[in-house]
Amino acid sequence: MIQRTPVRIEAQLLDNQCPDDDTPTWQQILADSITCPESLLAQLGLDPASWLQGARAGHKLFPVRVPAPYLARIRPGDPEDPLLRQVMPLADEARVVDGFVRDPLEExxxxxxxxxxxxxxxxxxxxxxxxxxxxxxxxxxxxxxxxxxxxxxxxxxxxxxxxxxxxxxxxxxxxxxxxxxxxxxxxxxxxxxxxxxxxxxxxxxxxxxxxxxxxxxxxxxxxxxxxxxxxxxxxxxxxxxxxxxxxxxxxxxxxxxxxxxxxxxxxxxxxxxxxxxxxxxxxxxxxxxxxxxxxxxxxxxxxxxxxxxxxxxxxxxxxxxxxxxxxxxxxxxxxxxxxxxxxxxxxxxxx
Ligand code: SF4
Known part of the structure; x- marks a missing residue:
């Protein structure tokens, strides 16, 4: 079940800044983030046949969001890259494991x-x-x-x-x-x-x-x-x-x-x-x-x-x-x- 609403850009929260030149503002970079597993795999040259099914399953539970400046630090073609591991959805996320709960800090x-x-x-x-x-x-x-x-x-x-x-x-x-x-x-x-x-x-x-x-x-x-x-x-x-x-x-x-x-x-x-x-x-x-x-x-x-x-x-x-x-x-x-x-x-x- 998806409990957390997929993150969306809340327009009222963003400044209506116009850049002086072609440099994108942080808001544009944020809005242009990768938000689907297909793009993440394609941008990093990872084989969809190996990764897409699991990535889609994890994405349904907690959506993908990766902005371009962070993506640029991930080594293409390396599924074990430590930065990629932090953002890559996996099928394993659906597994129920004893002791792992929805609100571990009871906030x-x-x-x-x-x-x-x-x-x-x-x-x-x-x-x-x-x-x-x-x-x-x-x-x-x-x-x-x-x-x-x-x-x-x-x-x-x-x-x-x-x-x-x-x-x-x-x-x-x-x-x-x-x-x-x-x-x-x-x-x-x-x-x-x-x-x-x-x-x-x-x-x-x-x-x-x-x-x-x-x-x-x-x-x-x-x-x-x-x-x-x-x-x-x-x-x-x-x-x-x-x-x-x-x-x-x-x-x-x-x-x-x-x-x-x-x-x-x-x-x-x-x-x-x-x-x-x-x-x-x-x-x-x-x-x-x-x-x-x-x-x-x-x-x-x-x-x-x-x-x-x-x-x-x-x-x-x-x-x-x-x-x-x-x-x-x-x-x-x-x-x-x-x-x-x-x-x-x-x-x-x-x-
Ligand atoms: S750990 Fe990542 S997803 Fe969680 S609140 Fe911090 S930035 Fe957001």
Whole structure:
């Protein structure tokens, strides 16, 4: 059953920007993303006879979405490419496996109002949009009922009111979906409104967009990220060093130049990054790009993605090996999200 509505471009969320030249805007790139298995296979020179049937089956459960800048980093003709594995639908996604569930973090019960999730005492998570720029097959929110959490203007007012009434909250986390899939006008308005609440000091943005479409780092984005009186932290989501190509590194440099603190969280994924040399290279490449490795998440057991699972012992072993190779500040913390617990739970590495 398809529970998540196929991602669509929400016209009202996009700026009506006209490019000065032939350079496509990020909105055009997003709108032109690959959204069917046939195109994905054709663009990458993969044999439809081997892959199409399974890809169509997976696509029915969670639709394909791959923007061109990300596609360009995938090695053509290689079905094992670690970036391709993150976006390629497979027949295996339909298999029911014990312990893999639709809402592994039990977020449905944590929603305090439309779009606002209160899991932590001092932080509130705002689901700005359900739209993403890329559909990651392992996403723990692949079944999340985003349609029930779409923010209307009234919801926005109600969420702001809730935040005003909660002096213990000093940080608002923009999440989704991908919050940067929303246009800069709307995001700037959120930031203006939040800046007017005295106890809010920080805005944290969880996003994959500057990585998958580096053109998303526009002048308008940098402007609202420089709002006086607020600190901005961007938590990127990068799982493999090959995701950091030259345009992405340039976009990240613009963000650090604007004073944004850049952190990264990865998920440990079988066939993508469950090797010490890959994780080592990831940390080094991130730091070269001005990003601190922050968290390495254990896999959240979401239905349809069991083939990405890496067991805890293997995860611990990988991080122990990283500890031997890297300075401490380049070793991400191995953590797990436990439903109902505020904050992430670090895993004991059993040294
Ligand atoms: S960008 Fe993030 S929220 Fe969107 S599908 Fe990927 S992991 Fe999930």
């Amino acid at each position: 449905a019960g944590a929603t305090a109002g439309t779009g606002l999730i209160r899991k932590y005492r001092s932080r509130a998570l705002l689901m700005i949009t359900g739209q993403c720029a890329i559909n990651c097959r392992y996403c723990f929110r692949r079944h999340f009922p985003y349609d029930q959490h779409r923010l209307s203007p009234q919801d926005r007012t109600a969420a702001l009111h809730q935040l005003q009434q909660a002096p213990e909250i000093n940080e608002v986390i923009f999440s989704g979906g991908d919050p940067l899939a929303v246009n800069d006008r709307l995001l700037a308005r959120w930031v203006d409104n939040l800046a007017a609440i005295p106890h809010i000091k920080r805005i944290r943005i969880h996003t994959r967009l500057p990585v998958v479409i580096p053109q998303r780092v526009t002048d308008d984005l940098l402007q609202w990220l420089s709002h006086p009186g607020l600190q901005f932290v961007m938590v990127l989501h990068i799982n493999h060093p090959a995701e950091l190509d030259a345009p992405t590194r340039a976009a990240l440099q613009r963000l650090t130049g604007a004073g944004v603190t850049l952190l990264n969280q990865s998920v440990i994924l079988h066939g993508v990054n469950d090797r010490t040399d890959t994780l080592y290279q990831l940390s080094e490449t991130l730091f070269d790009a001005g990003v601190l490795p922050y968290y390495l998440h254990t896999f959240d057991p979401v239905a349809g993605a069991h083939h990405f699972n890496v067991d805890d012992d293997r995860a611990r072993q990988l991080v122990r090996e990283l500890n031997a190779l890297l300075p401490g500040f380049l070793v991400p913390r191995l953590v797990r999200e436990i439903p109902g617990k505020s904050g992430k739970t670090p895993l004991d590495l059993n040294f």
